[in-house]
Amino acid sequence: MTENSTVDVLISGAGAAGLTLAIELARRGVSFRLIEKLNDPFRGSRGKGIQPRSQEVFEDLGILDRIVALGGIYPRQREYRDDGNFSESDAVVGGEPTPAEPYHLPLMVPQFLTEGVMRERLLELGHRPEFASELIGFEQDETGVTARLKGISGEETIRVRWLVGADGGRSFVRHALDIGFPGKTLGVRAIVADVILTGLDRDVWHRFGDGDMQRQVAICPLAGTDLFQIQGPIPLEGEVDLSAAGLTALVKERTGRDDIEVHSVSWASAFHMNARLADRYRLGRVFLVGDAAHTHPPTGGQGLNTSVQDAYNLGWKLAAAAAGAPDALLDSYEEERRPVAAAMLGLATNLLDALKRGEMRRGREVHQLDIGYPSSSFAVEKPERRGGLLAGDRAPDAPLRGVGGQTTRLFELFKGAHWTLLGYEVEQAAMPPRPGLHIHRIGRRGDVIDEGGHFHDAYGLASGDWVLVRPDGYVGAIIASAHAWALEAYLANVGLAA
Numbered sequence: 001m002t003e004n005s006t007v008d009v010l011i012s013g014a015g016a017a018g019l020t021l022a023i024e025l026a027r028r029g030v031s032f033r034l035i036e037k038l039n040d041p042f043r044g045s046r047g048k049g050i051q052p053r054s055q056e057v058f059e060d061l062g063i064l065d066r067i068v069a070l071g072g073i074y075p076r077q078r079e080y081r082d083d084g085n086f087s088e089s090d091a092v093v094g095g096e097p098t099p100a101e102p103y104h105l106p107l108m109v110p111q112f113l114t115e116g117v118m119r120e121r122l123l124e125l126g127h128r129p130e131f132a133s134e135l136i137g138f139e140q141d142e143t144g145v146t147a148r149l150k151g152i153s154g155e156e157t158i159r160v161r162w163l164v165g166a167d168g169g170r171s172f173v174r175h176a177l178d179i180g181f182p183g184k185t186l187g188v189r190a191i192v193a194d195v196i197l198t199g200l201d202r203d204v205w206h207r208f209g210d211g212d213m214q215r216q217v218a219i220c221p222l223a224g225t226d227l228f229q230i231q232g233p234i235p236l237e238g239e240v241d242l243s244a245a246g247l248t249a250l251v252k253e254r255t256g257r258d259d260i261e262v263h264s265v266s267w268a269s270a271f272h273m274n275a276r277l278a279d280r281y282r283l284g285r286v287f288l289v290g291d292a293a294h295t296h297p298p299t300g301g302q303g304l305n306t307s308v309q310d311a312y313n314l315g316w317k318l319a320a321a322a323a324g325a326p327d328a329l330l331d332s333y334e335e336e337r338r339p340v341a342a343a344m345l346g347l348a349t350n351l352l353d354a355l356k357r358g359e360m361r362r363g364r365e366v367h368q369l370d371i372g373y374p375s376s377s378f379a380v381e382k383p384e385r386r387g388g389l390l391a392g393d394r395a396p397d398a399p400l401r402g403v404g405g406q407t408t409r410l411f412e413l414f415k416g417a418h419w420t421l422l423g424y425e426v427e428q429a430a431m432p433p434r435p436g437l438h439i440h441r442i443g444r445r446g447d448v449i450d451e452g453g454h455f456h457d458a459y460g461l462a463s464g465d466w467v468l469v470r471p472d473g474y475v476g477a478i479i480a481s482a483h484a485w486a487l488e489a490y491l492a493n494v495g496l497a498a
């Protein structure tokens with residue numbers, strides 16, 4: 001057994017949540033280890049819907065374009081009736097992109113491709129997951145966590161300041177902490193299988209037997225691959241044959257067609273749907289993110305997205321705490337993210353009921369653009385605002401022009417690990433500059449010009465107002481010039497004192 005010196009953070013689990021957290025820490029120079037008990041990367045399609053809010057997060061992480069290049073948009077869905085006729089409709093509902101919301105449609109990207117891009121980004125930043133390394137025990141005290149890992153070459157004990165359980169629905173970390181995971185089993189068991197098949201074209205998402213839980217089967221061409229994903233409910237009990245022959249038989253039985261043949265299966269799973277939420281997201285120096293903190297039915301494509309955004313919320317806070325920010329900032333992770341998961345569990349469960357009735361349509365409510373933290377202790381307004389954009393809301397995008405002449409966007413100004421302070425038509429600086437804070441003045445004497453009025457439309461600020469945008473793209477504070485002193489107090493609480 002070996003014992004290593006202290007690193008800041010141990011992340012247990014290199015799925016979508018663990019990888020996102022690792023990227024967030026890596027780009028802030030925080031020391032960490034990312035361990036994964038599997039010997040190789042997971043290769044299932046599972047969470048294949050990337051919602052518009054996650055696309056914004058991926059833009060900030062520097063991986064959006066690579067992910068779009070690998071995946072695609074959702075095809076239309078074709079619903080077959082028993083007489084063999086069919087009707088087609090949009091599988092996802094979205095409006096046009098707007099200056100404030102540049103991404104408007106969910107993307108389809110199999111989870112193994114998304115995670116591959118994340119690993120590539122992590123490698124660019126000088127890190128990689130440690131495969132075949134399992135967390136098997138830990139103890140925490142006031143100054144840190146001592147964790148035991150089991151790997152190919154034996155056991156190892158490491159000392160870290162914080163441990164994050166990004167270890168999925170059966171989370172070892174959650175069990176070890178004895179954190180309750182109340183909720184319900186939804187009485188639905190389903191299969192999901194990534195297969196090579198013939199007999200169906202790749203232009204549409206084929207849906208058979210909608211509204212009938214005994215006979216439903218959906219067969220979706222997986223963007224960026226030669227695979228189709230088969231999904232369908234199965235009886236609650238009993239063996240299920242997930243071989244190519246077994247799936248061919250299941251498809252034949254449900255579609256009445258013998259021209260659809262499954263030739264090979266690259267990944268398949270049979271699972272019971274649950275909706276569960278951890279009682280706590282933090283216990284001392286240990287945190288839960290992603291499926292470790294919440295599990296839910298796949299309807300609505302929320303799981304991976306919520307998991308990524310958990311990690312995106314926690315990453316910058318851990319980095320700030322490692323640099324000396326007050327501990328209350330870490331408490332705000334649970335305060336902000338647990339209510340989001342609670343709402344998402346209700347949404348996914350309602351969509352499952354709609355699917356049972358054959359009425360599944362995914363609209364704006366699944367895009368996650370309206371998620372915000374207005375009740376957070378870190379959402380401050382001086383004076384209190386009566387409407388429009390509020391502290392805690394997602395900070396909208398807006399096209400702008402730099403006074404140097406080039407076009408830019410607010411999201412370009414936000415991109416990176418820093419906070420952003422925007423002054424609208426301000427006369428003078430609100431505060432001295434400092435590391436980790438970018439200050440821009442928008443308006444006639446500023447460095448950026450709101451040429452099309454899009455910033456004004458989205459933010460609704462009065463002349464002289466300041467808006468402080470967090471590293472994760474949410475509004476931290478909206479402060480009128482007469483209250484500019486409040487900005488200094490706010491920044492001290494997040495570790496950015498002058």
Ligand SMILES: Cc1cc2nc3c(=O)[nH]c(=O)nc-3n(C[C@H](O)[C@H](O)[C@H](O)COP(=O)(O)OP(=O)(O)OC[C@H]3O[C@@H](n4cnc5c(N)ncnc54)[C@H](O)[C@@H]3O)c2cc1C
Nearest residue numbers: 013015016017037047135167168290291298301302303304
């Ligand atoms: C069958 C199925 C279908 C799904 N379909 C969808 C969908 O259509 N849309 C959607 O959005 N979401 C879907 N999801 C959910 C989505 O896949 C998850 O929300 C997402 O994977 C969560 O990411 P995560 O990183 O939190 O957890 P995971 O992806 O589960 O990753 C956790 C990782 O931790 C590792 N680990 C566990 N214990 C240890 C340990 N002790 N030490 C080290 N490593 C450990 C595991 O090996 C795993 O790699 C589906 C999930 C399942 C199971």
